[in-house]
Amino acid sequence: MEQDKVNCPKGTREGHLGDKILAVMGSPGSGKTTTAVKLAAALAKQKKNVIVVFCDPFTPVMPVMLPPDAIHDTSLGELLTAPGLTQANILNACVPVPDSEYISLLGYKGGEGLMQYPKITRDKAVELFVSLRYLADYIILDCAAVFEADPASFVGIGIADKVLRLGTANLKGISYFQSHNPMLADSRFNKERFQTAIGCLKAGQDWEAVSGQYGGVDRVLPYVAELEQQDNERRLFQPLQAQESAPYSVEISRIVGELFGLQTAAMGKEKRTKEKAAGPSVSPQAAKPGRAKGGLKLPFSRNRGEF
Structure with missing residues (x-):
């Protein structure tokens, strides 16, 4: 594939190199991949080039992100184990998103895993991410x-x-969060870069109680049936249309504004939709009640929540 066939060169590469890379992490089922895709789509609306890197080698998502007839013959594993890594290699490995001029993807091929490649070193991963800074406006x-x-x-x-850290409003999500906290307390992770959000919040789940277990949250992303349908139909890069999806779109716009300093169209409509939108709207002041004392506790009232 030639470099001019890749989606990345459409925007400005020479711009400012700070706050370009966002890592989306969190517990299983918290909506990491969905959030990463929707953030990329929101940035693309601003005509910003975005490369989404699907790092997970255990459950490759590239095959289900693209249409069944899309060509995906490159792999993140190949890049991370290649003897020489160049910007041309990276661009050639990028897979354009159909119907988008600004989004490209990197990830593992279907059926792959870490065992198929030599050991991936820290230096090689650092080299890849540093190179990516110069190839797009934003990296997710x-x-x-x-x-x-x-x-x-x-x-x-x-x-x-x-870093956007997602959790779920159930006991498994809290257990995951607490078990990984000691590892993330290492100084190499610089927790000041982190924002915490509850993802896939369903009706009946008490986000405020869960926030106490998480030591406070910055954002709440509600469960939206339309998102699940888009995921099942491989249409996550398409905009949400249903009225009940508006609260989710507003939260995505807020994240883009806070983490990247970009104003989106949805943010301009926020005042008009806020009163009509169903679901919680979280302010940092209301969402940070302080770290809950004690160990793992049941954070739900009787007959509330889903486990």
């Missing part, structure tokens, strides 16, 4: 839930300018 890393077992995810979380 969709990290593996078991990030400590995936070198790319582990390095990506450490090297990213911002």
Whole structure:
């Protein structure tokens, strides 16, 4: 594939190199991949070039992100184990998103895993992410839930300018969050870069109680049936249309504004939709009640929540 066939060169590459890389991490089922894709789509609406890197080698998502007839003959594993890594190699490995001029994808091929490649070194992962800074306006890393077992995810979380940490409003999500906190307390991760969000919040789940277990949250992303349908139909890069999806779109716009400093169209409509939108709207002041004392507790009232 020739370089001019890749989606990346459409925008400005020479711009400012700070706050370009966002790592999206979190527990299984918290909506990491969906959030990464919707953030990329929101940036693309601003005519910003975005490369989404699906780091997870345990459950490759590239085959289900693209239409069944899309050609995907390159692999993130090949890049991370190649003897020489060049910007041309990276661009050639990027897979354009159909119907988008600004989004390209990197990831593992279907049926692949870490065992098919030589050991991936930290230096090679660092080299890849540093090179990516110069190839697009923004880089979004969709990290593996078991990030400590995936070198790319582990390095990506450490090297990213911002980290969005997603959790779920159930006991499994809280257990995952608490078990990984000691590892993320290492100074290499610089927790000041982190924002915490509850993802896939369903009706009846008490986000405020869960926020206490998480030590406070910055954002709440509600469960939206339309998102699940888009995922099943491989249409996640398409905009949400249903009225009940508006609260989710507003939260995505807020994240883009806060993490990347970009104003989106949805943010301009926020005042008009806020009163009509169903679901919680979280302010940092209301969402940070302080860390809950004690160990793992049942954060739901009787007959509330889904487990």
